[in-house]
Amino acid sequence: MSAGSSARAEILGRVRSALAGTDRTPLADVPRRYREHRPADDLVGLFCERVADYRATVDRVAPGGLTAAIVAAARGVGARRVLAPTGVPQAWYDALNSEFEHVEDGESIDTAGLERVDAVITTAVVGIASTGTIVLDHGPGQGHRALTLVPDVHICVVAESQVADDVPEGLRRLDPARPMTFISGPSATSDIELNRVEGVHGPRTLHVLVTPDSP
Secondary structure (H helix, E strand, O other), rough: OHHHHHHHHHHHHHHHHHHOOOOOOOOOOOOOOOOOOOOOHHHHHHHHHHHHHOOEEEOOOOOOOOOHHHHHHHHOOOOEEEEOHHHOOHHHHHHHHHHEEEEEOOOOHHHHHHHHEEEEEOOOOEOOOOOOOEEEEEOOOOOOHHHHHHOOOEEEEEEEEEEOOOOHHHHOOOOOOOEEEEOOOOOOOOOOOOEEEOOOOOOOOOEEEOOOOOO
């Protein structure tokens, strides 16, 4: 038997022994004491900074100023037709209807209908400070997934109390049984020459309003 054949036979013999459970090396105990928190002096400020790093517009809204800020954000992008999904506060509907054409939400609205929407206004469920990520689980005020992917502008309201310090903490606040969309800035991709193109796979513009109020 050649040296190569002998080595092969030895290796296969060890594999058979391992599979049979007769020659298993006990696994070392790997410590998994992960760091669960990243303390920050200003958690909300860090979240705003990281969101802005993704070329999103971020505004911190004074108490009681949220509705006016939403209208100003929609006005700032030149929106004419806006959509706020079922579940947002009635005050938002009233303010938007007074200045814009409000498109009715519903599962029946198709892609062609969403393409005629200039801006969508939603709430969120979690904001992650360390990554600048916003998470939607498409509950009340957030709409179905297509609603936040097709229109060119997404105005998203995040309450300060919804901001988690890092990804593990953010995930602990989520219901794994719900559909989730993680948003880190406006939609962006690059071609083969690494030229950045925005708006191909989702909104070209993301405007985040961070408020002390509960959405």
